[in-house]
Amino acid sequence: MDIGPLSGVKVVECSIWGFGPIGGLMLGDLGADVIKIESPRRPDPARHVTNVVGIEVMMEDGRSACWQSFNRNKRSLALDLKTERGREVLKALVREADIFLENYRPGVFDKLGLGYEELSKINPRLIYASTAGYGFEGPEANKPALDVVGQARSGFMWTSGAPGDPPMWNSQGVADVMGATCVAYGILAALAARELHGVGQKVEISHIMANMWLSFWGISVGMMRGYEDWPRFDRAKAGNPLWNLYECGDGEWLILGIAEADPHWPGFCKEMGLTELIDDPRFDSMDNRRDNAEELIRILDRRFREATRAEWEERLARNPDLIYSRVQRLGDLLHDPAVQANNYLADHPHRHYGATKMLTHPVTLRKTPAAIRRDAPDLGEHTDEVLSEWLGYDGGQIEELASAGVTE
DSSP, X not given: XXXXXXXXXXXXXXXXXXXXXXXXXXXXXXXXXXXXXXXXXXXXXXXXXXXXXXXXXBOTTSOBHHHXXXXXXXXXXXXXXXXXXXXXXHHHHHHHOSEEEEOSOTTXXXXXXXSHHHHHHHOTXXXXXXXXXXXXXXXXXXXXXXXXXXXHHTSGGGTSSOTTOOOOOOTTOHHXXXXXXXXXXHHHXXXXXXXXXXXXXXXXXXXXXHHHXXXXXXXXXXXXXXXXXXXXXXXXXXXXXXXXXXXXXXXXXXXXXOSSHHHHHHHHHHHHTOGGGTTOTTTSSHHHHHHTHHHHHHHHHHHHTTSOHHHHHHHHTTSTTOOEEEOOOGGGGGGOHHHXXXXXXXXXXXXXXXXXXXXXXXXXXXXXXXXXXXXXXXXXXXXXXXXXXXXXXXXXXXXXXXXXXXXX
């Protein structure tokens, strides 16, 4: 079946950078018709970003890899919402839409007369999704925010790194990506509620809460335990040495993930060539290994450095119950057998760059699959098409709006 689960669903997206756009991308992957609204004169800044924290993201043809990555499966309508006629066009689109998605700071669309209260009068079944940095209540509700806010205010920056390290910022924009995932999840929940209960509604997602959810395990356990700080991981003192990172003889790393270590301790020692440790009273139980963790880790460090990672993988693979993995770099994903077998990186025929590896949708649906159906659009590329298809405008009406500077 060559349709996505959201085929026929209409989305109007007014968002910039990563939080909202990646949420819109996820809906587009699922087959929704996502119309990206941008100002003809001040479009999404991600179109022109050249580098992020010193990391080059601009392609040789002057298109940003950020823009291209965040905005696939969308059509572009260039529309000036600061003009009355532009707002009228948007309202006309909303009458036909199922979902409206915006990620400007709270209050911006209310001032334009395009907030939830106004648009829900036009379309009571509308699902109106909004994002914020600090949530929608309280004294900071209207403050601007980007990815760093979510990582910093959620406590996330203090959970990575080793004891004594400064706060660790993940430069891959995880707060934006997690926020976008929550946006898509919230919209899908609201679509289900509309089907079941006949109601449209507003969906609100913040950078802070999304990243707190990303830290669900630590926050949930930490709050129950009364921790002020989540203990940062020190591999030299890991309480379970079989749940730890080890450097191999070729400088590559393996991680062990053997949580239930007691039943697997003899088998692990056998594959490691350390059978003399099986009955060693220092290490023959979880409690004893914890009490003597530093000593056991030093032994395992020496042992792992005696062979390459590939050699250790081959040995550990002889015991199918041992949980372990290589620690990979980005480029390693191209050759990863699980990534290849599951098509997690698709060979996509990009219209500008030819054969391109692209990250596919995170959820596999066997009968109504997600897909990469179109590349990110040029500014205003589909303006005429959308106005004609969604609103029935004829050539004269479309030309009039363009001449007035309302569209492009």
